[in-house]
Amino acid sequence: xxxxxxxxxxxxxxASFTADIIRGDVKxxxxxxxDGARLFEGILRGRKDEELPEIASRICGVCPVVHNLxxxxxxxxxxxxxxxxxxxTLRKLMMLGQxxxxxxxxxxxxxxxxxxxxxxxxxxxxxxxxxxxxxxxxRDIGNRIVEAIGGRSVHPIxxxxxxxxxxxxxxxxxxxxxxxxxTMPLVLKLGDLFTxxxxxxxxxxxxxxxxxxxxxxxxxxxxxxxxxxxxxxxEFLLLVKEFQRVDNVVKKTKFAGNxxxxxxxxxxxxNFEKLNPEARKFLEKSDLKFPRYxxxxxxxxxxxxxxxxxxxxxxxxxLLITGEIKISEPxxxxxxxDGVGAIEAPRGVLFxxxxxxxxxxQDLNIITPTAQNLANLEADLEExxxxxxxxxxxxxxxxxxxxxxxxxxxxxxTCSVH
Amino acid sequence: MEFLTKVNIGDFRLAEELxxxxxxxxxxxxxxxxxxxxxxxxxxxxxxSKILVALGACxxxxxxxxxxxxxxxxxxxxxxxxxxIRGIDNPNVKSVKELVKVDLEIPGCxxxxxxxxxxxxxxIGGKKPIIEQKPVCEECIRKNKMCFLLLGKPxxxxxxxxxxxxxxxxxxxxxxxxxxxxxxxxLEAMKKALKYKAHLCEDEIExxxxxxxxxxxxxxxxxKI
Numbered sequence: 001x002x003x004x005x006x007x008x009x010x011x012x013x014x015a016s017f018t019a020d021i022i023r024g025d026v027k028x029x030x031x032x033x034x035d036g037a038r039l040f041e042g043i044l045r046g047r048k049d050e051e052l053p054e055i056a057s058r059i060c061g062v063c064p065v066v067h068n069l070x071x072x073x074x075x076x077x078x079x080x081x082x083x084x085x086x087x088x089t090l091r092k093l094m095m096l097g098q099x100x101x102x103x104x105x106x107x108x109x110x111x112x113x114x115x116x117x118x119x120x121x122x123x124x125x126x127x128x129x130x131x132x133x134x135x136x137x138x139r140d141i142g143n144r145i146v147e148a149i150g151g152r153s154v155h156p157i158x159x160x161x162x163x164x165x166x167x168x169x170x171x172x173x174x175x176x177x178x179x180x181x182x183t184m185p186l187v188l189k190l191g192d193l194f195t196x197x198x199x200x201x202x203x204x205x206x207x208x209x210x211x212x213x214x215x216x217x218x219x220x221x222x223x224x225x226x227x228x229x230x231x232x233x234x235e236f237l238l239l240v241k242e243f244q245r246v247d248n249v250v251k252k253t254k255f256a257g258n259x260x261x262x263x264x265x266x267x268x269x270x271n272f273e274k275l276n277p278e279a280r281k282f283l284e285k286s287d288l289k290f291p292r293y294x295x296x297x298x299x300x301x302x303x304x305x306x307x308x309x310x311x312x313x314x315x316x317x318x319l320l321i322t323g324e325i326k327i328s329e330p331x332x333x334x335x336x337x338d339g340v341g342a343i344e345a346p347r348g349v350l351f352x353x354x355x356x357x358x359x360x361x362q363d364l365n366i367i368t369p370t371a372q373n374l375a376n377l378e379a380d381l382e383e384x385x386x387x388x389x390x391x392x393x394x395x396x397x398x399x400x401x402x403x404x405x406x407x408x409x410x411x412x413x414t415c416s417v418h
Numbered sequence: 419m420e421f422l423t424k425v426n427i428g429d430f431r432l433a434e435e436l437x438x439x440x441x442x443x444x445x446x447x448x449x450x451x452x453x454x455x456x457x458x459x460x461x462x463x464x465x466x467s468k469i470l471v472a473l474g475a476c477x478x479x480x481x482x483x484x485x486x487x488x489x490x491x492x493x494x495x496x497x498x499x500x501x502x503i504r505g506i507d508n509p510n511v512k513s514v515k516e517l518v519k520v521d522l523e524i525p526g527c528x529x530x531x532x533x534x535x536x537x538x539x540x541x542i543g544g545k546k547p548i549i550e551q552k553p554v555c556e557e558c559i560r561k562n563k564m565c566f567l568l569l570g571k572p573x574x575x576x577x578x579x580x581x582x583x584x585x586x587x588x589x590x591x592x593x594x595x596x597x598x599x600x601x602x603x604x605l606e607a608m609k610k611a612l613k614y615k616a617h618l619c620e621d622e623i624e625x626x627x628x629x630x631x632x633x634x635x636x637x638x639x640x641x642k643i
Contacts, residue, residue, distance in 0.1 A: 034453065034455060035452075035453070036450075036451075036452020036453045036456060036507060037452065037496065037499075037500070037506050037507070037508065038452070038482075038483035039483065039486050039492075039495055039496060039499060039508075040482070040483075041498075041499050042486060042489070042495035042496070042498055042499055043482065043483070043485040043486050043489060043495070045498075046489070047625060048622075048625075051625075051629075054594070055482050055629070058481065058482050058527060061528065122427065151585060151586075151588075151589035151591070152528065152585050152589075153528075154528035155527060155528050157585070157586050157589045157591040158589050158590070158591070165589060165590040165591060166589050166590045243501075244500055244501055244502055245502065246502045246504050246505055247502075247504070247505035247506070248502075248505075249500075249506050251500070
């Protein structure tokens with residue numbers, strides 16, 4: 001039996017899926033990316049360094065903040081610039097806004113319908129008008145955080161090499177703090193909903209890769225943890241091999257010859273001890289115990305992160321409001337060098353590897369979370385028949401399960417082709 | 419959410435997986451068609467639709483991906499990125515109106531949410547929406563004394579179509595022209611200003627101008643002058 005899904009809906013971008021099922025075994029599971037190549041890594045060569053984050057932000061309309069900031073981080077690493085603490089706090093807060101925005105979108109609007117068997121979100125919206133309203137409100141907080149700090153909710157304009165062009169309006173931050181606190185009960189309610197869902201059983205051991213940080217739940221900065229090994233981002237990339245098949249516009253990756261998974265589940269696996277108290281409570285209450293090699297739990301992990309992000313946003317907003325927002329002009333001594341920037345994007349760790357000479361980009365490689373996850377996702381799909389009861393399902397139901405697994409990874413096809 | 423009660427969404431694959439509908443009153447097209455399949459779909463959507471709206475800088479002026487068309491050999495560029503370039507479409511990037519008839523453009527990267535809803539609501543109400551042809555400078559809080567261009571920063575506000583509320587200059591960021599040029603611009607004057615006020619060389623000026631693509635009739639009209 002051949003399974004073919006022409007368009008996988010409710011993921012960002014366009015992808016299709018093909019596989020053969022031979023005597024119950026899934027063979028040759030392939031995700032084909034249907035987006036066009038935009039050659040961002042190519043068009044940025046020869047351009048001024050400051051244009052890199054501004055143009056690269058346009059890779060994706062869902063997660064522009066992470067592309068923008070990772071671009072700056074890579075350049076700062078290359079030039080040996082250390083942004084001041086206020087700038088880092090502001091960037092972290094903007095990251096939290098990005099995660100809140102993206103997770104709430106994926107959790108409620110992309111994933112939930114699968115658990116209730118709806119084919120369209122509009123059906124979901126009609127069935128759960130109150131919950132929909134909550135989800136929209138939660139997402140709106142994320143947008144407003146990005147807007148307050150970045151100058152607008154999509155494609156931030158305030159970040160600059162070494163810091164910020166403009167500090168946020170303190171009144172806006174105060175308003176946001178009040179609204180974050182007000183929205184917190186809705187976030188916990190959404191968390192309850194996701195801890196109560198029944199996640200399909202699945203098990204295939206893989207390497208879970210994310211940033212880690214000694215003092216905090218790593219989102220903005222840190223070293224890379226891959227299984228039991230810990231690397232500097234640059235060292236990690238030395239062990240990552242990109243490969244691309246003919247007719248495919250995405251470069252997939254393997255780490256030391258094996259597929260690996262990035263994203264909320266990997267982050268939680270590597271960082272759960274650093275979760276904020278409420279998020280920690282939810283994790284303990286849920287049936288998610290580590291290690292758990294089941295990508296369906298990526299959805300639950302996102303809902304726990306959403307709670308963490310709200311708690312963290314409240315902490316950082318309070319810090320900014322009580323402290324003094326003062327940004328120092330960074331000293332840029334040289335505009336020549338190479339550096340790797342790594343950040344935890346909503347869908348997993350994102351790398352920018354850049355080389356610049358006299359302020360002009362010479363070389364750039366961008367490795368997105370989805371590009372890293374695709375090989376692992378395909379390997380998971382090949383094991384799909386081991387899911388309890390998969391062989392007893394009708395073709396339609398099998399297709400639904402396959403789509404559900406793909407969506408659990410929260411792929412961003414747009415980012416994977418850049 | 420309130421907006422959703424006024425319309426029937428025909429095909430929105432980001433939110434649903436139902437089959438396409440037979441025709442659309444209003445089709446909104448984002449991005450540029452790069453693959454042959456995207457071009458095929460664009461033509462089908464055009465045939466099925468009464469009104470076709472191009473949304474965002476990519477659809478209206480080509481977007482940053484169009485830069486590759488100005489940077490020498492575009493296949494060589496592709497070879498730098500992909501080990502296997504066979505089977506990957508690499509056409510010249512075209513804005514939507516170069517490929518099919520476009521009834522209305524909503525520019526910007528990002529778009530202005532308020533403008534979007536105003537225009538779509540006017541379309542639903544049977545009106546013909548208009549975006550007023552004026553420069554970003556008119557909305558800019560920095561005009562006169564604090565003008566970026568006068569301070570020697572490369573700002574495209576004077577040739578760029580307003581409607582964004584001049585958010586960038588308000589955030590200490592010179593306008594990079596994401597909404598595309600307005601009607602009746604004097605491109606040569608802009609280039610001269612960039613040369614003498616911002617002290618840029620010709621190559622640098624070209625690079626700024628090509629950031630969001632040049633596929634715009636106002637650029638072409640200006641070039642004829």
